[in-house]
Amino acid sequence: MTAVRSVLVIGAGAAGTATAILLAEAGVAVDLVDVKPDVSALGSGITLQGNALRVFRQLGVWDEIEAKGYAFNSLGIRAPDPNGTLVAEIPDARTGGADLPATVGMYRPELARILVDRATAAGAKVRFDTAPAALVQDDDGVDVTFSDGSSGRYDLVVGADGIRSWTRHALGIELETRSTGMGIWRTFVPRPASVTRTDLVYGGPCYIAGYCPTGEDTMYAYLVEEAQDRSGLSPEDSLAVMRELSQAYHGPWDEIRESLTDPSTVNYTWFEEHVLPAPWNRGRVVVIGDAAHTCPPTLAQGAAQALEDAAVLSELLLSHETLDEELWSEFEARRVPRATEVVEASVQLGQWLLDGVQGDMPALMGRMAQLLTPPA
Structure with a gap:
């Protein structure tokens, strides 16, 4: 017997779909809802570290992700000089195990489609363009009313609905989401043959200039600057700003810049962080x-930590017979310290750049590899 027989999952991102897959496959009745109109509306490029790949294998989607994404096992550091000189090539930690790549880059909507299709195949009932409107719980269950007028009663509701979580707000949980002081320009472009892994450039007009291959023909590139209000820019203005900032970077950036012609591929967001105690x-x-913990992408651990949440929560729901304090205490013990340490390390990497200090990055990265290599 499991701790739950019916579950509502709010949010069809990595955490929500993974939870839906694992529970539905075990015979739990799962409803998965998302306010977005369809699966294709879920983002651009994403970098996935080994501990995320380990969960994908558990979900039964690793083979498809391996086929659709772009795997690599090292990180390049380039200089902000006229040649984009490669100054270091660093083997990346295989946090998912020796039989998995260190990193996979992927087109985020493709990943979202794979996960939603897998959730549907596992038996979850998936509804897009649907949001919860109200929830009321008692000792035995949760009654939920939806935006389309329908309703349902569940043993458990899982809010995997992102940084601005409706669920968190509905519960009356106050949590400050803080800008870390950095903003990031991103674009999705064709992959030059010279781009075969993530390379980072520190210095120049931006704190970081980087890119990640996402497939045989695609990649995304990004420029990290001081956070500022870019909301008034038109798409054409945004493209012009990103092209101008990129002028300082060379090597593969010279080819990337030639592909920077479509304003619709450019977006700008701030780095933010929070951790719910x-x-x-x-x-x-x-x-x-992200509803519980969100971090800047300096460690590329956002999706991985969300997936670990889903794996641990599902394991406990399926192995315990009752939804009690013992279950929640075990969940918190396994997830809160680990997620908190990842957020703090991600913020620290950016803070060193903001402060213009030479932090001990090798030590931090080694500590993170040691933390993340054992399963959550």
Whole structure:
């Protein structure tokens, strides 16, 4: 017997779809809803570290992700000079195990489609363009009303609905989401043959200039600057700003810049962070993924930590017979310290750049590899 027989999952990102897959496959009745109109509306490029790949294998989607993404096992550091000189090639930690790549870059909508299709195949009932409107819980369950007028009663509600979580707000949880002081320009472009892994450039007009291959013919590139209000820029203005900032970077950036012609591929966001202190649940409602913890992408661990939340929560729901404090205490013990340390390390990497100090990056990266290599 499992701790739950019916679950509502709010949010069809990595945390939500992974939870839906693992529970539905075990025979739990799962409804998965997302406010977005369809799966294709879920982003651009994403970098996935080995500990994320380990969960994908558990979900039964690793083979497809391996086929659709772009795997690599090292990180390049280039100089902000006229040649984009490669100054270091660093083997990347295989945090998912020796039989998995260190890193996979992927087109985010493709990843979202794979996960949603897998959730549907596992038996979850998936509804897009649907949001919760109200929830009321008692000792035995949670009654939820949806934006389309329908309703349902569940043993558990999982809020995997992102940084601005509706679920968190509905529970009355106050959590400050803080800008770390950096903003990032991103674009999705064709992959030059010279781009075969992530390379980073520190210095120049931006804190970081980097890129990640996402497939045989695709990649995304990014420029990290001081956070500023870019909301008034038109798409054409945004493209012009990114092209101008990129002028300082060379090597593969010279080819990337030639492809920077479509304003619709450019977007700008701030780096943000928060961590919800334990407990992450209020009765029979729990928040996971970005709703509970979010970090800047300096360690590329956002999706990985969300997936680990889903794997641990599902394991406990399926192995315990009751939804009680023992279950929640075990969940918190396995997830809160680990996710908190990842957020703090991600913020620290950016803070060193903001402060213009030479932090001990090798030591930090080694500590993170040691933390993340054992399963959550």
